[in-house]
Amino acid sequence: MAVFICPRCAHRAAGAERTEGHQPRGCPRCGFGFTVELMDDYYAGPLTALVCCDRDRRVLVAGHAATPITGWPEHALIGCEVSAALGLAFPGAPDDPIARALEWGVRVLRQPCTFRPCGRDDDRDAVADIFPAYDDDGGLLLALTPVTKG
Numbered sequence: 001m002a003v004f005i006c007p008r009c010a011h012r013a014a015g016a017e018r019t020e021g022h023q024p025r026g027c028p029r030c031g032f033g034f035t036v037e038l039m040d041d042y043y044a045g046p047l048t049a050l051v052c053c054d055r056d057r058r059v060l061v062a063g064h065a066a067t068p069i070t071g072w073p074e075h076a077l078i079g080c081e082v083s084a085a086l087g088l089a090f091p092g093a094p095d096d097p098i099a100r101a102l103e104w105g106v107r108v109l110r111q112p113c114t115f116r117p118c119g120r121d122d123d124r125d126a127v128a129d130i131f132p133a134y135d136d137d138g139g140l141l142l143a144l145t146p147v148t149k150g
């Protein structure tokens with residue numbers, strides 16, 4: 001069953017719950033304007049930053065944990081190309097997993113990556129889970145989870 005996740009608060013709702021009430025597309029917990037459909041359930045941990053992009057990779061929402069994890073306030077990220085905005089790199093990846101998710105419409109999970117938090121001059125290790133959107137807008141949801149070295 002499809003699951004819908006709120007990019008703002010990471011609340012998950014099953015597809016059946018989504019059609020109840022009068023806010024079928026918004027988040028039933030925080031009231032945010034839209035949720036992202038996932039083909040399989042996904043749990044975003046407290047330290048997982050959720051970022052939504054459009055099909056041109058421009059940030060639409062820097063949501064759940066995005067500011068605490070990246071240091072960037074949401075207004076500084078919106079409209080920016082996501083990899084550039086987050087200092088995101090996928091060393092060793094055979095291709096750009098964000099492009100793969102967008103072009104093939106497939107989710108790309110557990111991609112090792114680095115990102116550069118705001119105000120830092122060193123990169124942090126993380127893993128990225130990338131989910132294509134299934135609506136007509138054709139964007140994606142990026143879930144970025146830092147990993148501790150050592």
Ligand SMILES: [Zn+2]
Nearest residue numbers: 006009027030
């Ligand atoms: Zn929400």
